[in-house]
Amino acid sequence: MRTLEQRLAKVDTVLTRLGLPSSQNRGEGFTPHREPTALKSKLSDVLITDQRIHSADYSIPFLSGQGQKWIQLAGEEAAQSSSLGSSGHSQIDPSNFTTLPDKVVVQQCFQQYKTSRWAEMFPVFREDSFSATVDKAYGQPVCTASQACVHALCIASPMFHWHSQERPPAIHSADTAIVHLLMPHLLVGRPSLELVQTLVLLTVRTFTLGSFEGIDMYLCLAARALSVLGAHLQPPSDSAEQEKHIYRDLFWIxxxxxxxxxIRSGRPPVISDAWCDLTLPPGRWPSYDNRRVRYPLDLHLNLIKSQAYTKLYSLESLEKSDAELLKDxxxxxxxxxxxxxSLPSDIRPALTYREDCSAPGPLEEGLVFLCLEYHRCVSSIHQAVTRVARSVGHEDAVSSSLNIAIDATRSTLxxxxxxxxxxxxxxxWLWSSYPITALLMLFTEAMSNTGSSGCSDDSQCSRDLAMAQDVVDALREVGNAATDHSPRLQKLTRxxxxxxxxxxxxxxxxxAAAAKREYEMLGQEPVL
Incomplete structure (x- = not known):
């Protein structure tokens, strides 16, 4: 009994510290539900997790920092919530099968990253955080995630000094194998910043090498890790400034x-926009700095792409009526x-690119990507109109959208x-998808219009074929130089x-069919 009284006294002391009513000042007439709003507020303070779930009433109650403090004071031992969700495998010492590169080499790789345009397009690292990563990778106790991040940087480092006329340098196979060996040990613990950075670097590398088979898994792992870390939401106002930026940068990448x-694969996206805070970074032009594109793509355009893919090509969109589809x-x-x-005039893509258009050069590569992406986005939006029946009242809208889609396709090529x-x-392998998609779109249009007056415009057909041949020749020439005549490229060009x-x-x-019809109307035999 004495022990119970001591425990109750200790609980009263803790409640007083937290501002909750203790058993001594409640009074005999205390009713637990007399002030439900106040009680609910106090419970929320204790139960809301640092994952920023917004209401304790409609979610699983997790312990917040204040709740953990309550347990620590009441039980006289720290609340080790992280150990409850960890299997302990992340603490396995990987030194038996890994060899870290020389620390000087790692610093050189990071300097290459900092001074390259990749630091603008893919802001994966901040200098302070990377210094801490290196210290943990080479220090004791062993930090497996930091070691994997260091190896991933070495894997990605050849990308940091690529130039237009250079072939892709060989990737260090040892570093790649080591990261793959470390990955199982990284995935059983709580995600960390270093894990996300490792996954993002591997994803970008896989994109650039055209190995799209592995991208799905890397993206799934990176997206889930970011959501666990809360990067899909705006960071709390009391977060450190560096922490705010780096997690959101990784989320946007x-x-x-x-x-x-x-969009390239036709698969569902991994990230659901409905669960994310998609507020763009502050600033009038968050994606640009001196005509150089920040992030892999303009973030506003990226959101429009995401909406278009969901509204026009998802399974749910197939159930929409013609009117709903046209409205979207x-x-x-x-x-x-x-x-x-909304873009500055000097970087704004032309509504339509014609053969007589002249662009100021030399162009920054990111702006070339921007124009190609814009024309592809126009084409993909209006191409969805092919699902609309040419019924009365919709004919003009369908014809208009088809013309816009074809015009955007020609602009891309x-x-x-x-x-x-x-x-x-x-x-x-990253940018070749733009002309390839456009060529297929133009071919599909030619197939659908076979025998109609649309294909009887011999001058337009001739111009399209000549343009398409120029594009295929350019793909073959650049592809052979970039991929060393790879069998995959040969199959593509064939x-x-x-x-x-x-x-x-x-x-x-x-x-020939159009000429025959014309001569038949005149009562003559065509001369072909």
Missing amino acids: VHVLDVDHA IRLLDKALEDWRM LYFRDQHRYLTRALF FLEEILSIARVLGAEAY
Whole structure:
């Protein structure tokens, strides 16, 4: 009994410190539900987790920092919540099968990163945080995540000094193997900043090498780790300034890569926008600095891409009526045009790129990507109109959207043909999707219009075929230099050449059919 009284006295002391009513000052007439709002507020203070779940009433109650303090004071031992969710495997010493690169080499790799444009496009590191990562990687006790991050930086370092005329340097196979060996030990513990940085570097490297099979897993792991760390939400106001920026930078990098990969592959995106705070970074032009693009892509354009993919190509979108689909196309087109007009005039993509257009050079590579991305986005938005039936009342809207989609496709091919020399050869598999997608779109349009008056415009067909041949030749030339005549590239170019051959046959047949109809109307035999 004496022990129980001592425990109750200790609980009263803790409640008093936390500002909650103790058993001594409640009074005999105390009713627990007399002040539900105040009690609910106090419970929320104790139960809300640092994961920033907004209401204790409609979520699983996690212990906040204040709740952990209450347990520590009441039980006279620290609340070790992190150990409860850890299997302990993350503490395995990987020194038996890993060898860290020389510390000087790591510092050189980081300096290359800092002085390259990759630091702007992919702001993965901050100098202070990386210094701490290096200290933990080479210190004691062993930090597996920090060691993996150091190896990942070495893997990615050849990218930091790629130039337009250089081939991709060979990747250190030992570092790649070590990161893969470390990965199982990283995934059983609580995610860390170093784990996310490692996954992002591996994702970017996989993107640039065109090894798209592994991107799904890297993106899934990185996105889930970021959500556990709370990076999908705005950081608390009392967070350190460096911490605020680095987690949100990593979130935006993963979001951009996720949307882009989903569109390329036709798979669902990993990140659900409905669960994320998509407030853009502060500043009028958060993505630009002296005509250089920050992040892999303009963040506002990235959000429009994400909305377009979800609203026009998701499983749910297939259930929409024609009117709903046309409305979404119209709204997305307006949002895209508002974004385009909001850009400074010197970096604003042209509404349509013509053969007689001249762009000031030399162009910054990020701006070339921006224009290619804009035209592809226009095409993908309006291409969705092919699902709309050409019924009465919709014919004009359908025809207009189809014309816009084809016009954007031609703009993509023309712009690529004229400006591809500003694109880094080592990133061939990254930017080659723009002309390839446009070529397939143009081919699909030719197939759908076979035998109609749309294909009987011999002059336009001839211009399209000539332009397409120039693009395929450019892809072959740059691809051979960048990939050392890889078998994969040879298959790709053979496929594109076959498409061009079929398109030429279709064009010739359409022209012959149109000529025959014209002569039949005149009562004459066509001369072909």
